[in-house]
Amino acid sequence: MELLDVEPARIWRLLIPITNWLYTDEVPEDELIFHYRKHVYFVHEDGAVLSIPAPDHLERLELEDLYDLLAGSEDSYDFDDEGVFDTFSVLSRMGYLVPTKHEGDRHHYHIEIVNTMKPESLSVSYDLEQVSFEFALYHALMRCHELNEQCDWDYEHEIKEIKEVAFSQLG
Template sequence: MELLHAAPADIWRLLIPAANWMYVDDIPEDELIFHYRDHIYFVNSDGSVLALPKPACFERMDASECLQLLATSDETIDFDDNGEFDYGFVLKQMGYVVPTRRSREKATYRIEIVNTILPQSMSTQYELKRVSFEFALFHALMRCHELNMRSNWEYEHEVKRIDKVDQRTEKHVRFQV
């Protein structure tokens, strides 16, 4: 699955269970509002993420009330304003845990990560065996975060693609950095 040019809201939809999505019919498709643990998260079309502590009555709020609270609350967290630009920062703050249901398919996934600042540089490729797609995506996003930190934020690593490996034609893939 090609992910390099996927909309940020679509990547979040791959991670967050649909039961946590909010106001699906009231917001544009390239944005997402979801709740997770003790916060409500707002993913904008440009990929920026805002967080707001869940109010006690959040289930009874409509989209306009929720957006009004986001705009007026002193407790709103703007990750971009804090210099936190990649998925890893938000996932760490969320305390994100990959859903694990027995019915989820386990497979081998090949992950490719690229440096978008230096696209001509070598990509990072590796495989994860016997994992769900959600775990492979989470692992890849956290690996990008780690690579960005190692470069002291001078580079921007992103997941280019995640492909399911056909076990019948699986070839040995070397790790490249």
């Protein structure tokens, strides 16, 4: 799956179980609102993420009421304002755990990561065996974070592609 030009909300949808998504009929496709571990997260079209503690009776709130809570909350957290820009950092702060699936959902994946600030540099690629797609995506986001840390955030590494490969194609 090509991921370099995929909207941030789509990446989040690949990670967060559909049962956690909120207001799916009302929120534009390039945004996502979801709940996870007693918080509500708002993913904007540019990838910015905000969160608030999940209110009581969340399931009874209208979308407009939730936006009002976000606007008026003293407990809101704007990841961008706090200097948290990459998806893996947000996932870490959330306490995200990759969902586990039964053995039949595991495959072999080839992952390619590129430096978007210096495209002429070598890409990083590696293989993962017998993992779920969600785990491969999570691992690739973690690797991007590590590469960004290693270059002191002067460059931005992103996932170019995660593709399923046959076991015999792994090197």
